[in-house]
Amino acid sequence: MKKIEVTGISSKYEDLRVLEDISLYADERELVSILGPSGCGKSTLFNIISGLIKPDAGKVLIDGEDHTGKPGRVSYMHQKDLLFPWRTIMDNVIIPLVIRGEGIEKARAQADKYFPVFGLEGFQDRYPSQLSGGMRQRAALLRTYMFKSDIMLLDEPFGGLDAITRRKMQEWLLQVLEKLGSTILFITHDIDEAIFLSDRIYLFTERPASVRRVFTVDIDRPRGSKTFTSDRFNRLKESILELL
Amino acid sequence: MKRSASTGSKKDLGCRPLPGVRRKHGRWRQPGTGGRRDLGPQLAAGLILAALWEAGVRLGGVPDFILPAPSQVAVSLVKSFPIIAGHTRVTLYEAMTGFVIAVAVSFVLAFVMDGVPVIKKALYPILVISQTIPIITIAPLFVIWFGYGLLPKVIVVTLVCFFPVVVSFMGGLQGVDGEMYDLLKSMGASRMQIFRLLKLPGALPSLFSGMKISAAYSIMGAVIGEWLGAKAGLGEFMRRSMHSFAVDKTFAAIIVITVLSLGVFEIIKLLEGWLMPWAKYAARQEE
Numbered sequence: 001m002k003k004i005e006v007t008g009i010s011s012k013y014e015d016l017r018v019l020e021d022i023s024l025y026a027d028e029r030e031l032v033s034i035l036g037p038s039g040c041g042k043s044t045l046f047n048i049i050s051g052l053i054k055p056d057a058g059k060v061l062i063d064g065e066d067h068t069g070k071p072g073r074v075s076y077m078h079q080k081d082l083l084f085p086w087r088t089i090m091d092n093v094i095i096p097l098v099i100r101g102e103g104i105e106k107a108r109a110q111a112d113k114y115f116p117v118f119g120l121e122g123f124q125d126r127y128p129s130q131l132s133g134g135m136r137q138r139a140a141l142l143r144t145y146m147f148k149s150d151i152m153l154l155d156e157p158f159g160g161l162d163a164i165t166r167r168k169m170q171e172w173l174l175q176v177l178e179k180l181g182s183t184i185l186f187i188t189h190d191i192d193e194a195i196f197l198s199d200r201i202y203l204f205t206e207r208p209a210s211v212r213r214v215f216t217v218d219i220d221r222p223r224g225s226k227t228f229t230s231d232r233f234n235r236l237k238e239s240i241l242e243l244l
Numbered sequence: 245m246k247r248s249a250s251t252g253s254k255k256d257l258g259c260r261p262l263p264g265v266r267r268k269h270g271r272w273r274q275p276g277t278g279g280r281r282d283l284g285p286q287l288a289a290g291l292i293l294a295a296l297w298e299a300g301v302r303l304g305g306v307p308d309f310i311l312p313a314p315s316q317v318a319v320s321l322v323k324s325f326p327i328i329a330g331h332t333r334v335t336l337y338e339a340m341t342g343f344v345i346a347v348a349v350s351f352v353l354a355f356v357m358d359g360v361p362v363i364k365k366a367l368y369p370i371l372v373i374s375q376t377i378p379i380i381t382i383a384p385l386f387v388i389w390f391g392y393g394l395l396p397k398v399i400v401v402t403l404v405c406f407f408p409v410v411v412s413f414m415g416g417l418q419g420v421d422g423e424m425y426d427l428l429k430s431m432g433a434s435r436m437q438i439f440r441l442l443k444l445p446g447a448l449p450s451l452f453s454g455m456k457i458s459a460a461y462s463i464m465g466a467v468i469g470e471w472l473g474a475k476a477g478l479g480e481f482m483r484r485s486m487h488s489f490a491v492d493k494t495f496a497a498i499i500v501i502t503v504l505s506l507g508v509f510e511i512i513k514l515l516e517g518w519l520m521p522w523a524k525y526a527a528r529q530e531e
Contacts, residue, residue, distance in 0.1 A: 052430060072432050082427050086445040086522045095441065099433045129525040147431055 001064045003028045003183045004049070004074070004151055009058035011044055017208035018044050022058070024202050024211065026151075031177065031184040033194040035240070036204030042187045045209070046153045049185065050076045062151065075148035079156040081140040083128035089139050090115075090124040096147035111146055117179055118142045119172065134165045138172070145180065155187045167225075170196055174223060195219070195236050196227055203243060213243060309489035321496035327481070332500055334477040335470065338394055339462040339508070342401025346458060349402070350409035351451075358417040358443070359435070375407050380468060387473040397469030397477070404465035405458035409451065416450025417443050449523070452516040459508040463501055 005025035011018045018041040026032040034042050047053040049060055051071035060068045067073050075096075083092045090108055097107035115121045118138050128136055137157055144152055158166040170193060177184065188194050194201045201215040219232050227233055294314045300306070301313040308316065321328070357364035379400060386396035420443050428438050470479025478497050485493035517523070 050430060052426075071430055076430060078423065078427070080423060082421075082424050084424065084442065084445070086448070086520065095428075096431050098441070099428070099431050099437055127522045127525045129522070 002026065002061070003030070003063065004185070005061045006045075006049060007059050007061070009045065009048060009055045009060075011041070011048060011053070011055045013044070019048075019055070020208040020210040022209065022211060024214075026183050026185060026200075028183055029177075029181050030199045031186060031197050033186045033188055033198040033201045034204060035188060035191065035194045035201050036209060037206055038189055040204050040207050041209040042204065043155055046076060046155050046185070046187065050074055050153060073148065074151040074153055075144045076153045077140055077144040077155065077157055079159045081128070081136040083136055083139060083143075085128055088125050088127055089120060089131070092128065092139060093143045093146055095143060111142070114142055114145065117176060118145075132165075133161050134169055137161065137169060141173075145182070149180065149182055151183045151185075153185045153187075156189070157186075158193070159188075166190075166193070171224065173197065174221070178222070191237055191240055192228060195233055195240075196223060201240070203240060215240065309491055312492035312495060316492050317495040317499065320490075320492040321499060324493055324496065328478070328496060328500055331476055331478045331481040331497075332504065334394075335463065335466045335479070335501075336504060338397040338466040338469065338477065339401055339504075341394075342398045342465060343405050343459060343462040343508075345398065346402045346405035346462075347409055347455060350406045350413055350454070353406075354410050354414040354417060355439075357414055359439075364414075371407065371410065374403075379404055379465070383469055383472050386469070392473050392475055397466050397474065400469035401462050401465035404461045404468075408457040408461070409454040412454030412457075413447055413451040416447025419450070420446040448516075448520055452512065452520070456509055456512045456516075459512045460505045462508060463505045467501060 002025040005023075007023045009022040010020055022045060024032065024034070034045065036042055044053065048055045048068075051060070051067060051069055051073065054069040058068075059066055062073055083089075084095075087095075090111065093111045093114075094102075094104070094107040097110065098104065102110075112124070115124060118141065120135065120138055120142065123131060123135065123139075128139070131139065137160075141152075141154075141157065144154075158169050161169060174197065186194075186197060195217055198217050201217060203212045203215065204210070205212045215236060217236065219227060219230065219236075298313045298315060301311055312320070353367070357367060383396070383400050386399050390396040390399070424442055424446075425438065428442055433441065466477065467479040467482070470477035471483055472479075474480040478501055482494050482497045485491070485497065
């Protein structure tokens, strides 16, 4: 059984066709990327998968169950960190737990375990504005993880970072996912990022978006900075570039 | 070659030194926190004005009951301080009672108007229109209705204070970040949770800017109320001094009123810093 699977998703925004017959899946612990031009409707797809929007056609199956149009099953992280400036990093991270109704102290204790894993140890009591962009994204990811840990939708999470920080964050993400074992759907318009991170890449067309081609990334893990210059990486990049 | 090397080194430094330099120019400083240490020009300007006033009164031979010299006002302030202190206590009590009531009413009203759009639609125009009525014209009515006690003054203060608070607080509640709102919604937060986690803290800066204006107005409101008829208070003291041509005492009261207004303003500012500890960092945040 697939961990998460969407079948035949179509969506219109007023008269504009945004998504057309999208089908994709991710197995447990897989990282699957959706690669496509900006504004092609990738974020709409995430809104549908997370249940915030109902599709005009198609289904969202999670662990084999129908979750179409039902929010709250998967966690969703945006390009903007959306950390609340008035809460410390710790109190930002525990927001999902607080909403669930857990006591503050218990929630803090629960979240505290993950601070070393997310490279945030010692920053519990800082405010978001005291952290660098990369650290803020890690904090936002930890908050996402605290909401639902098994499936996370990441919508260009590193899009707002500078190139050097982004590269570091990509390597960091792979390391941390080894430990967390989450299933990830990842939106990006950066080909290198997609290849480096993914097990599979769905290349989307321009609007209305449909799946142009699926690439399996057969590059061994663990991956590191050398991956970017390997033959397989370049061959894959070439075949993607040809299609764009 | 040389050119690219130099731009390269600039990039290496990144944006680190730049914000520091800009910060020195005070761009990210909150207004009012900047020149705390640099009191020289203000003090000098004040002293020069006082000196001109003093010289003008003395050399021009202006009689005391028209315009007293600053030195005379100072002497009068010290001499009648015990009496003024008693009146000050009354005025401060009225102002603070009215202010606290105004803030409490504003808080509830803004909360309800933010939560129920229909109520906002119904009440908001009335609130605005109510502010176009000059308070000085209706304050005498309160004296007729409620007598010479504390109540009419407290009502005047409340009326003066509550508008800035309710308008700015509601603006803050309605202006919260839409994406943050969606994020909480997607996590299944209830309306009450969204208010507590996002709207209230997000609107605190607006609430405080409204409260700072109101706090300064509160003293003025109390004095106006007293002016129209009271047993005690700075307004009553001023009226009495005017009637007996003791203009120096009137000026002494004005000084006290100014100091009080500044004082409550500063207290609200302290409260703001204490309740919003993140603001001092957020002011430095780069966009």
